Amino acid sequence: MTEALQSAQPLRLLLVEDSEDDAMALLRELRRSGYDVSHTRVETREGLERALGAGAWDVVIADYALPRFDGLSAFSLVQQRGLDVPFIIVSGTIGEDVAVAAMKAGVHDFVLKDRLGRLGPAVARELREAELRAERRKLQEQVMLSDRLASLGMLAASVAHELNNPLASVMMNLEFSLTNAEEQGNFQESMEALREAFSCTGLIRDIIRDIKIFSRPEGQHFGPTDLHRVMDSALRMAHNQLFHRAQLVKDYGELPPVYGGEARLGQVFLNLLINAAQAIPEGRRDANEIRVVTRRVGEQVRVEIRDSGAGIPPQLRERIFEPFFTTKPVGVGTGLGLSICRRLITEMDGSMGVESEPGQGSTFWILLRVAQGQEVVREMRPKSSAQGLGVLVLDDEAAVGMALHRLLSTRHQVTTFERAQDALAHITSGRRFDAILCDLMMPEMSGAQFHHELERLAPEQARRVIFMTGGTFTEETRAFLRTARNPCMDKPLDIPRLLSLLEARPA
Structure with missing residues (x-):
């Protein structure tokens, strides 16, 4: 008996059941199947909510019908919390149509109370499936991290290039000004050099602001956002990718602020711009074009990123938004970029799609809603004073x-x-x-x-x-x-x- 207990697999069970006798029968069957069960039993929605917030669970088993609650409602609460926990319905009376509806809703399995011998194997199978899902998520996160690191490496090289040019100008002009003023007293040329240095610091400031837009956290606050400001930042970040492949045309319309977040919009725009560049081979810059179009359409704003690349076959136009699907060569892309972009746009109450014909290029479009309820700027009054402030x-x-x-x-x-x-x-x-x-x-x-x-x-x-x-x-x-x-x-x-x-x- 002692050896059996030592070899039993620990199982944290959350049991949604109103019958003490049925609960004891379930526990006996699980222990007979080799589980060392620690459990909490609840009967109401409130009890389930408290239990879900109190700790982690290996499996949730719920009766289908309770006096003040039911199994599908319990499953809905688990889903709302974003928990990937095996959920099994056990019921004394459940028809085939009800069982099918439960499985379609996402319930992992159902077991009749007069056939509890199926419960142990069902739990074992669902625990294995949950472990496989966790491993797939971990793998996907690793691939996404690899994809992001590759993008960061590309951006780091681009940013270093963009910073080095104005920084070199600043340093040389300052050195000239100091040397010239000390040795030759030519203040006019020194002032011109200082003006050029100051102008270059403005470029450096803009680049730093672009980096800050793309480095803000994912959980940032959504609200009124200047779309053109974000797009201009993305264009500057992608400049080296675009310049050697196509001519860039900005066709901006008059836009109100849109509802969204700078970092997420910036990530989407940058991804689409780089994709547009990679759709065009190098070497014929003057013959190719990447056009960015923005227009207001009623209470929405439409953004289009058009390229004159190879285009997308009809059968692939929706597949390109599937996770891990890519038309790029092995090692060039993970196939996550467009699926992530669509998810981010959806989170901002927007939509995203593509229009394309083989040999005629592609147009990726985004619809975002116009921001509502913008903050009212407080009235400020100027003060004039001979001595200043x-x-x-x-x-x-x-x-x-x-x-x-x-x-x-x-x-x-x-x-x-x-x-x-x-x-x-x-x-x-x-x-x-x-x-x-x-x-x-x-x-x-x-x-x-x-x-x-x-x-x-x-x-x-x-x-x-x-x-x-x-x-x-x-x-x-x-x-x-x-x-x-x-x-x-x-x-x-x-x-x-x-x-x-x-x-x-x-x-």
Whole structure:
């Protein structure tokens, strides 16, 4: 007996059953089949919800008909939670039509109570199937990760190329300006070099913003999104892929914001653009075209990415959206890109499809709905003052604070701090500012924590905060930004926008 218990397979069972006698019969049969069962028995929807939230289960067995509940409703609750747990209905009276309906709904098996000898083998089979499904999911995740890493490698090379050009110009112009000003005193040429360097920093800023769009987390907040801004970022990221294969034509219409998320839309656009490029052989750039078209169609926005490539045969037009199906050579693609794109668009309440003829190219289209209920921008009133504004700059990077002080001091009264505690002490002592530029990510006290303290100590000053960020890296910070009513600017700062915000601060 002891050896049998030691060799028994542990089984965590969630039992949906109102009859104590039937429950005991089920447990005896499972133990006879070689399972060491630990179980929880529930009879109601509320009890099932609590049990599902309390822990992990190996199998769920449910009676088909209970006084206040039924097996199919129980199965629906398990599905709603996204759990892939073997679900077996055991019933004393279940007709063939009911059994077929249950299996069509996704129930894994059903067993009659007067034939419980089938229960042990049914559980064993479904546990094996669940293990195989888990292994397939793991394999699919590994393939998706491999596909993403390959894409990241391609993008990293593209980004490095795009950054190196303006960065080389910045460094050479700055070196020329310093050397020229010191040795020859030719300030006119030095100023021209500085202007060119400044122009290149704008290009670097745009590239960094593009990277930030594509690096935001999957669970980002959906809302009103500037589609053209995201598309332009995707076009810049895909530039090296497109340039050598086709001429790019942007045919943009006047668009309102669409409902979606920047990172997910960016992933979709980038994938479609690279696919369009790969559909066109290299070597005849002037004879080929990739055209991006955007139009408003009623309460929707239609996006088209057209290529002059080989086209897609009719029998493959829907198959290309199936997971792991690909027309690319072995080792070039995983066949997951288009299936993922369609899923992402569907999650944004949109739709996606393709129109194509062999030899005449392809058009991938996306329909997105126009965003509703956009946030109302608070009214701001400008303030004119001969002495400018009182501005507090809080940033733990001394170089950033010094640069902002140098830039703003020509028109405003600027005070800088590197520690949030020092800035709070200054405000607590009675000093007040017209605007507070605050970094979000600081080591001792974050920008969000600083803002919370301001709301407690000097609420009128909290309204005057303008946040600056090089990237919101924590979910807590992202959640704070979604609820905070204060403006937030990405680094590198858009100086004209900064000056505009300063002149249009809250009354």
